[in-house]
Amino acid sequence: MTGPESEGPKLRRAVCPGSFDPITNGHLDIIARASKLYDVVHVAVMINQSKKGLFTVDERIELIREVTADFGNVEVESFHGLLVDFCKQRDIPAIVKGLRAVSDFDYELQMAQMNNGLTGVETLFVPTNPTYSFLSSSLVKEVAAWGGDVSHLVPPTVLPRLTERLARK
Template identity: 65%
Template sequence: MIRAVCPGSFDPVTNGHLDVIERTAGLFDEIIVAVLVNEKKQSLFTVEERMEMLAEVTAHCPNVRVSSFKGLLVDFCQQNDVRAIVKGLRAVTDFDYELQMAQMNRRLSGVDTMFMSASPEYSFIASSLVKEVARGGGDVAHLLPGPVFRRLSERLGPRGGS
């Protein structure tokens, strides 16, 4: 079985994330969507909430499971027999950083990284931007899966918390 991981913060999961996960699910036997536990970062949703949302929006993909990790991604990969890391790229600026990470991960563990370009309709979406627009009262419904948008609206209020 060839297993890959799609890691991220997913705070919240966007349509761009879901697109990469679904496309990756078609390429590997099993995909682990791994939510990073970063206690130094102030998140809108808890790790458990993000995992619940991911499980809900990927329920139609039988070979996708959701987990979380703390520390180095390569350690998670080794513990879970993961052979590839799949990262979505929105722009060249993403590539600059992700290439360095991919080379370090390969050096540390032998785990390869595959880059998947974002679909054009999602290439501008970032969780941080979605939260900023939502907090300002902007409409982000078209950027998020339905269940995620509902939770975001509950968390920030009908006008994004303003």
């Protein structure tokens, strides 16, 4: 037998995009929840040439791979350009985004409608765990830079690297 019938059931795929500089427990929560809903979850680390990140893209990918290794169905890679192109190249029909607050919704809804209009990709909004509703990578970096305790906000393997990197700055 040849053709699509011989390939077996089609895998349900989704992407969780972001800068992840660094990955936080909030990011990890959304990725973990997506990994229970989809057969394969692609974590797409955005490359933004105009922003200087604390961690390089390769370092972010390494950190994400470490903290998601136990999920078994997460693939991590970088991308540059339109997220819908990333999705089209990998046959990914869904984007999973965490929403922290109403302010996130306005922007994310516009993006979801644009992405759907461009290629038909759907966006699934997942409400953030209330424990992480205030959390962002920027806030974690700022608090850690001033010596605040962020150990409960990032995965354990991320904390020493974050502390070390900020000490070098």
